[in-house]
Amino acid sequence: MIEHKVVILGAMGAGKSTLVRAVAGGTVIDTDVINTDTSSAKLSTTVAMDYADVNLPNGDRLRLYGTPGQERFSFIWPVLLQGARGVVILADASSPDVAQEMERYLLALREHAAKVPAVIGISKFDLVPDVDLDACVLQAQKTAGRPLPLVPFDARSEDAVMMLMDVLMGEVEAAALVEDHV
Structure with a gap:
């Protein structure tokens, strides 16, 4: 059995909690609270993480960690990235500058998980x-x-x-194959 720790990074409102719930079939531990951030109209927001533990059909285990998106919670990103086998960076297409919105999460990836397979979801x-x-x-x-x-x-x-997660798992499997032959 292989455990796949996957961390989801992205801005508030990009869909991290929704993605974790979709993969987990709705069974999630979350830390949502009433949103007091006036820059967003969201009613609630994640302040620590969303977490789901999913048994995969092949016997492997998928552990999903959805991070809070606000900069003030960035201290938790490196902690959650430790030991990750995959990373999903989410960006909101409706953001005024979606490409720029990704920058802080991409920097966290480069600094704390530079060789970890990753995918960007828009x-x-x-x-x-x-x-x-x-x-x-x-x-x-x-x-x-x-x-x-x-x-x-x-x-x-x-x-x-599931298509997004399939792309990520393809990246994880490709990285494992390369690592086995180095």
Whole structure:
């Protein structure tokens, strides 16, 4: 049995909690509280983490950690990234500058999990289908220092979330194959 620790980073409202709930089938430990951040209209927000433990059909175990997105909680990102086998960075397509929004999370990836397989999910793509995905890819390469797969998706769709997770697990498996042959 292999345990896959996956950390989800991204801005408040990008869909981290929704993604964790979708993968876990709704069974999640969360730390949502009433949102007092006036920069967002969200009613509640995560202040520590969302957590789900999922048994996979092949006997492996998936442990998902959704981080709080606000900068004031950034101290927890390196702690959660320790021992991660995969990272999902979520960006909100409806953000005024979606590519720039990813920067702080990409920096955390580069600093604390530089070799960990990662994928970028662009959420709310259904609301802004003409978002500049090329700018997001370039921002990721520049900031993370490596190319990362980018997947536009709807965090409310279980199928779309599973497709994003399949891309991440493909990256995890490819990294393991390379590591086995080095």
